Amino acid sequence: MSTRVTCQRSAIGEVIRSAPGPLHPREILNLASRMVPTLGIATVYRHLKHLRESGEVRAVGLGRNDVRYEPTDRGHHHHFLCRECGEAFDVHGCAGGIANMVPPGFEVQEHELTLFGRCGECVTSERTAG
Amino acid sequence: MSTRVTCQRSAIGEVIRSAPGPLHPREILNLASRMVPTLGIATVYRHLKHLRESGEVRAVGLGRNDVRYEPTDRGHHHHFLCRECGEAFDVHGCAGGIANMVPPGFEVQEHELTLFGRCGECVTSERTAG
């Protein structure tokens, strides 16, 4: 058998599934460590690799040098990246009029939209007003 | 004087300015090497650093693990990344309705849109029909 059910595996899956947006490997480690304190980063990468190969998870790049992982079953959506706390959130809905942005002859297959700003929590704890 | 006009400097600037979209350091090296065959990658990075610090050039990230450099004076635009040849192109025009994609309480400062597909040249040299 090649896929045993271990607590590490289920913790990592659970963390990715319940996140409000794509996660860094480090974030996955931190969150899953609450359930499995001995969890190591190698195991996180191992499962990420399996999950990607099985098509359950995919990598997305927000900004430069920023690779995060998300479940593939969330349908078409985009991302919001909070510049204050660094957390990423899925956003739904999609900007229109994309097809006519490209030069004639180009073929558009997909698009990725990332919004940058401050998330609700960071806006609320308004440090500029403190 | 801290900024001599060398042929390397002008070649690098020229290459970045005349590109149809943001370039990798490697691409900059390759293109500028046509004008200055002895050019080294260290010089490319040195000038990229200066150009970023002086605000003439900025880094953009398209997809995962992909950092490219573009002039800052091109106004608001987005990017198209050809999956076949790997070249990036600026696209003008901008998708609307972005503000109401985010949850209430979030503050949007900027957005980046990347289109993926095949560029005109790759579509024309249609290898699927060959």
Added chain:
DNA sequence: CCCGTAATGATACTTGATTATCATTTCTCA
């Protein structure tokens, strides 16, 4: 045209992300 200094290029180094290794642990099924 010459000199001093900034720029250059080769390369070693650093850094961070990811992967491989390997001894140990722990599922699973008999």
Added chain:
DNA sequence: TGAGAAATGATAATCAAGTATCATTACGGG
């Protein structure tokens, strides 16, 4: 329950991007 194999965790290895070093080259003012 016990054996065997897969999974784990610590850490070494790898890899690529970018930076620092340093001897050499080449602008450009005099």
